[in-house]
Amino acid sequence: MTVRQITLGGHNHRFADLASLLAAATPERSGDVLAGVAARSEQERVAAQALLADLPLTTFLDEVVVPYEDDEVTRLIVDSHDAAAFAPVASMTVGEFRDHLLAPSTDTTALARGLTPEMVAAVSKLMRVQDLISVARRTPVVTAFRTTLGLPGTMATRLQPNHPTDDPVGITATIVDGLLLGSGDAVIGINPATDSPQRTIDLLRLVDDVRLRYDIPTQSCVLAHVTTSLEIMERGAPVDLVFQSIAGTQAANSGFGVTLDLLREAHQAALGLGRGTVGTHCMYFETGQGSALSADAHHGVDQQTLEARAYAVAREFDPLLVNTVVGFIGPEYLYDGKQITRAGLEDHFCGKLLGVPMGVDVCYTNHAEADADDTDALLTLLGVAGCSFVICVPGGDDVMLHYQSLSFHDALYARQVLGLAPAPEFAAWLERMELLDGAGRIREIGSPAVRALTAGLA
């Protein structure tokens, strides 16, 4: 362990190791306070940032924040580091790296495999919101299954038709409502109320039937535990994407009941089904700052650095979709709209720089100090930043998970004001279904497609 110190504001600030330096350099959030790793003063925070700015990027190859021998995520990060991809920035400090990323001539997309999560987290801590946006915007990550996602100038949506009792008619109604509002090009993804294999199969068949009946170019997912997905793939269920919640340490993943080997097995099984038409990306991961601390598995590392480590787990399995559920975990990790906004932009930036197809569930819970004005603001910022996809539920109210995400309307707003299109295959389908007007906007109710889509529900 290397102790580092600096004098700022007449005080000497000492940081015992790399993890405590990274934590102290992090903009304030409740989860780091809860973990006891946050800066104790504003000056200490800036002092840590100043030290961090002068740290060579190679430091992160020599010093790890979670021990190599204890943690398979660290081993994955170290063992898969690509020295050739790292070469263009290998001589830089973290501060120089920020300046380099901001230069318009820098190809930010070529660096991914040469960067570790800790490097990316470190540079994000020096960045302002505008930096997080401008660099992410120049770092698209494109993936495909039945739609192509992440193309510049597009923003896709996950249609999330959750129902408190998994009622098939209720779920179908929500799918139709979302499709009529142009939603669902990233995935039609259901959080099941109960993690039962038979229920999961029934829900998958339901969505698959809707998809086939209307020839919709999209993919479906029931967000069951990966062990459930493995079971039902053996039983012949129509699994497009395997889902799993993941985190940035082995112990936190253990809390989710997963290991890298288990994810590898599931990835191979889903690849073997070969259900994609325009691509083979077939994994879907959700993450969120605070999940490691929530599982008491944070190793004294700040929650934003650990979140970036989760993206190293994700990218190992070539996912179609990854999203942070940024306001879901609660006020003990991200207290208010300001903290949620910053975290959403950090997560999106770190994911994209690491080569992960990053989306965001822009959301808040009823015990956080946030409301729809905050989600409007974050959605707009993410649209500018080139966010791959967002999550939408009817009216922004998830009646199963009890939190507020974006509404289908919100996505229409963002696409309109920012000139963003859906995934190209899905946009063509909207056109075929006569759901678009002459200007390419989603029509208001009254088109023939409405009666066609609702016919089965009467």
Next chain:
Amino acid sequence: MSDPLDPLRAATRARVALGRAGDALPTARLLELRAAHAAARDAVHSPLDVDALAVELGGAPLRVTSAASGRAEYLQRPDLGRRLAEGTELDRGEHDVVVVLADGLSPQAVHAHGVPMLRALTTRLDGWRIAPVVIATQARVALGDEIAAGLGARSVVVLVGERPGMSSTDSLGIYFTFDARRGRRDSERNCLSNIRPPHGTGYEAAATTCAMLMAEARRLGLSGVALKADPALTS
């Protein structure tokens, strides 16, 4: 002429077919959403009426609080909500299971569904030695582990108020943990959520599933992700 979207509205309580003002929500729908958010915010902050709940339960329920000193600390310090208040004393006995009614994030849910849910469950637990019921305030799910350990109960069922949503401020969750003790992970628990008849899962259905999981857990000696609600798949 009927609205082609009426079948959608009839099919779910989700906020489908809201109409549009440009790309946004019409004013009336916007205000409905704000009112619902306000109700949910108020639900988080209204305390559990422990005396009223004890009367409804009858018998002599035990009362405990967590180490969180009030609602504000509870919300910011989940670690304290998982620990019993300093000085808490529980009489150790020999029990197979203890049922805990925990306020969680919606005390309203415990008032609305706690007692009938508990009764539906306990009638299905023939052959289980059940400890006295515990009412816990400023409580997180894992507080049940300490309660079980203190009472000498092998397993714990926590009936807890779930985080209020905008169309449901009173959903109850059930968390079952076999061999409960401090440090149990979430993956070692089984969860049933959205218990909230008539709109969510009913008491009888939840009790049947929970009792089945508990029987399987006792047979296999574990709970959590390895235990499926579909016994044929448990390995």
